[in-house]
Amino acid sequence: MIHSSHGQSSNGQSSDGGSSLNQMRRYDPAAISRYYRLRPWRAVWRTVSIIWQFTGFLLGLKFDDWTGRAKANKYSRAAQLRHILTRLGPTYIKVGQALSTRPDLVRKDFLDELTKLQDQLPPFPTPIAFAIVEQELDRTIEEIYAEISPQPIAAASLGQVYRARLQTGQEVAVKVQRPNLLPTLTLDLYLMRWASRWLAPLLPLNLGHNLSLIVDEFGTKLFEEIDYLNEGRNAEKFAANFAEDPTVKVPSIYWRFSSQHVLTLEWINGFKLTDMQKIRESNLDRDELIEIGVTSGLRQLLEYGFFHADPHPGNLFATPDGKMAFIDFGMMDQLSQEMKETLVDAVVHLINKDYAEVANDFVKLGFLTPDTDIQPIVPALEAVLGNALGQNVRDFNFKTVTDQFASLMYEYPFRLPAQFALIIRSLVTQEGLALSLNPDFRIVDVAYPYVARRLLTGESPALRRRLLEVLFRDGKFQWERLENLIAIARSSDNDFDLLPTAQLGLQYLLSDEGHYLRQQLILALIENDRLHTEEVQRLWNLIKDDIKPARLFNVAIGALTGLSAAGATSLLPSVAALINPPSHQSNSAS
Incomplete structure (x- = not known):
């Protein structure tokens, strides 16, 4: 997902960066820098504007403290900050959106105002929006939609959304991008990159070592976010990852009615995760919603490596049937x-x-x-x-x-x-x-029960090896750790089934790859010349409810089915060792 375009303009600009920034398709800091170095008055004017607005706000806070009016003016100051961020445009609105999700960092009066930045921003005029739709899709509004809301139902930092119905009857959301975004975005990124160069030495040690790279990462993501075709592809990739997960909902994309600046997608009936009244009215369990959100986030990072980088409440909805709907896929990233x-x-x-x-x-x-x-x-x-x-x-x-x-x-x-x-x-x-x-x-x-289940049900050799790292320490089997993993895996999942895990484990144990584990288990069972019956008994008490004779037989058959003749032969020395355990002296000698 990261595009490297340093040193080469990807938008066909001339070497002096003189053509319109509106032609730029990918973030190119070198081209942006060339453009604004030839137009320093724009950078100076923007810098003065930013400093002026924040200085006035900070002086206002100080004046309230000096005059004892901080409590009386706190709501008006919060609204003032929201208006400043709104006036400064999409880059600063995104900063406000990030802060709006931190009730532990931001005062409630400021939090309430910043939350409005998620989808309650001033819209741009509907005639302009409809003109963009018609130009992008090359047909009239009436030809595309049987009906469409006369005003946007939500306005965000980069675009606004209309509710509509296609001529074929499907209910859709129509996302229309704000006009002329690039001049503002590129100027802010240019100034951020410039500021990062002189801020870096002021920060401790390596904290600012790659501040410019972080700005570049942010710039790359912003450019990807304003390409709605890219967002549509992201949505379909995300949907494919969670296709088997009934708790996650992703809207379908209507490609016939989408372009770089217009995105038509399935309408999702839902409400914000922060709308506690709607959650109560729908009889939804808020802790279950949290679990869906955190588990889906962990799966994005640890299983798929393709994750949603902007999961604020304006992008996440709860549906009346208890699902979590992701509706904005502009800012995504891919891990190797x-x-x-x-x-x-x-x-x-x-x-x-x-x-x-x-x-x-x-x-x-x-x-x-x-x-x-x-x-x-x-x-x-x-x-x-x-x-x-x-x-x-x-x-x-x-x-x-x-x-x-x-x-x-x-x-x-x-x-x-x-x-x-x-x-x-x-x-x-x-x-x-x-x-x-x-x-x-x-x-x-x-998170911890999720990781425990992932390790116990590891479907790949790499995950099974990591489970061994957890269960063995200094060459000794950690009985208590295995008990804890099983107990924790069950703690948030009453339906956690140990038998599929046991079958995978047995297959691994009987395979050539499991030779080391067989040896370690035998040594663990007979450590110090005694059979560890207490540990075995504790484990049995933990898992006995899962062990039904018929199911256990099926698990054993399933494990043995994948065992080769060579694998069976390799088991004989281990079985012999278990029947005739080595003496303490021989263990020491080895």
């Missing part, structure tokens, strides 16, 4: 397979409290450079992450970690990889949304 696996590794190492490996994971993810000496960093990670997790993993929340982790930026050479700015924004936004539904929410209440 290597990055997905490293994220799972980091979770496993965090569960194991193996902070040296966590430090190595940070190197692989780009938070630390490969030449960084991680030895002094390991104790610091243990202090921060150990305190965040506490004695109980359920005490964890994402904001706790980010707040404590920020202190490490001042002491150690951590830096923020550009792509992780979007991941962190997505995670913070989702947690903020969950907090607005339930202030007592902790993300690990859902």
